[in-house]
Amino acid sequence: MIRISEPQLGPEVERLVLEVLRSGRLAQGPMVERFEALCAKMAEAPFAVAVSNGTAALDAALEARGIGPGDEVITTPLTFAATLNALLRAGTRIRFADVGADFTIDPDSVRSLIGPSTSALLPVHLYGLPADMRQLREIAAEYGLKIIEDAAQAHGASSEAGKVGAEGTATFSFYATKNVTAGEGGVVTTDDRSVVDHLRLIRNQGMSEPYRYSTVGQNLRMTELQAAVAIPQLERLADFNTARARNAAVLTAGLAECEDLTLPTTPQRRTHVWHQYTVLLDRGRDRDAVVAGLAKRGVQAGIYYPALVWDHPPYRQSDQVIPDRTPQAADVVERCFSLPVHPGLQESDLAIIIEAVSDVLDKERSRRPLQSRGAERGRV
Ligand SMILES: *Cc1c(COP(=O)(O)O)cnc(C)c1O
Numbered sequence: 001m002i003r004i005s006e007p008q009l010g011p012e013v014e015r016l017v018l019e020v021l022r023s024g025r026l027a028q029g030p031m032v033e034r035f036e037a038l039c040a041k042m043a044e045a046p047f048a049v050a051v052s053n054g055t056a057a058l059d060a061a062l063e064a065r066g067i068g069p070g071d072e073v074i075t076t077p078l079t080f081a082a083t084l085n086a087l088l089r090a091g092t093r094i095r096f097a098d099v100g101a102d103f104t105i106d107p108d109s110v111r112s113l114i115g116p117s118t119s120a121l122l123p124v125h126l127y128g129l130p131a132d133m134r135q136l137r138e139i140a141a142e143y144g145l146k147i148i149e150d151a152a153q154a155h156g157a158s159s160e161a162g163k164v165g166a167e168g169t170a171t172f173s174f175y176a177t178k179n180v181t182a183g184e185g186g187v188v189t190t191d192d193r194s195v196v197d198h199l200r201l202i203r204n205q206g207m208s209e210p211y212r213y214s215t216v217g218q219n220l221r222m223t224e225l226q227a228a229v230a231i232p233q234l235e236r237l238a239d240f241n242t243a244r245a246r247n248a249a250v251l252t253a254g255l256a257e258c259e260d261l262t263l264p265t266t267p268q269r270r271t272h273v274w275h276q277y278t279v280l281l282d283r284g285r286d287r288d289a290v291v292a293g294l295a296k297r298g299v300q301a302g303i304y305y306p307a308l309v310w311d312h313p314p315y316r317q318s319d320q321v322i323p324d325r326t327p328q329a330a331d332v333v334e335r336c337f338s339l340p341v342h343p344g345l346q347e348s349d350l351a352i353i354i355e356a357v358s359d360v361l362d363k364e365r366s367r368r369p370l371q372s373r374g375a376e377r378g379r380v
Pocket residue numbers: 053054055056079080082083124150152153173174175184185186
């Protein structure tokens with residue numbers, strides 16, 4: 001099976017993990033500091049603070065930026081539950097702007113939702129593509145809004161506004177399937193000294209000096225082992241991102257003739273780091289059959305995500321959640337699927353993926369009545 005994600009761990013990871021095991025120091029220490037320095041470098045950010053996972057990074061960043069009850073935050077409905085869960089825990093109200101054709105939050109839609117209680121924007125750099133940060137920063141400046149960027153999928157990406165995480169406050173995840181993994185791990189990057197101070201306090205029980213507490217904190221510490229797993233990957237991140245971009249280009253060239261697919265494109269002046277290579281299947285085609293057909297041919301496809309983030313039982317009942325109408329995002333969740341694009345793929349794997357997709361689409365097309373085929377051809 002060609003898997004949708006595959007951690008890139010080499011002998012250097014093994015060496016560093018062994019070094020930690022033999023050092024006798026397992027919890028947050030010098031290895032975590034090295035990890036933080038590499039994260040700051042990755043994002044071209046003045047500061048990086050490591051935490052236990054990407055969700056904890058979101059929680060901590062919201063708290064450090066003073067976003068909580070009484071605030072209304074605008075985010076995207078096309079994201080992982082962690083984004084929404086963090087906002088709910090913070091006690092904010094949540095509104096959803098629609099996405100553009102690039103799958104990221106649409107600045108015009110954001111504008112249309114801004115009201116008197118709006119206090120922050122939470123864009124998600126989905127699939128590794130930064131949102132339009134130039135426009136979002138302009139909007140934030142105009143209305144005095146804070147921005148927290150969910151960069152869980154966008155290690156090393158950049159836009160016209162610079163490297164993701166360089167400015168303001170951004171959170172990254174190092175979960176097992178992310179572009180850089182620690183098994184579990186997270187980091188907040190920021191250019192704000194006071195955010196750093198707050199994050200360092202709350203990740204360790206609010207302790208400013210041994211057994212002196214200056215705020216109510218918790219345990220968000222990363223272990224030395226997690227840092228040791230991630231460090232060698234961060235050192236090779238540029239090569240991994242080059243490989244992902246090359247794989248995406250091969251897929252795009254190979255799938256160009258598939259008439260039932262809309263392939264992903266990268267807007268000008270943004271660097272996509274291809275966490276996922278996500279296509280849209282034409283309406284009327286059976287996505288489940290396509291994904292099952294790919295699995296039969298040894299290709300694992302993923303659906304990110306099968307529903308709008310708020311469209312699940314616990315959120316539909318919540319009075320913090322405002323289910324705004326987002327037709328573009330609603331269309332995406334019905335039609336999207338993602339193909340493997342990770343740096344572990346060989347040329348032969350890419351050929352297999354392209355062949356499998358073409359083959360499955362042909363098979364599935366020939367099963368449908370002629371009439372419905374004709375009816376769909378005119379659709380956009
Ligand atoms: C993975 C992910 C998170 C959460 O990160 P964890 O490390 O799994 O807690 C948050 N937001 C998005 C968009 C993600 O993909």
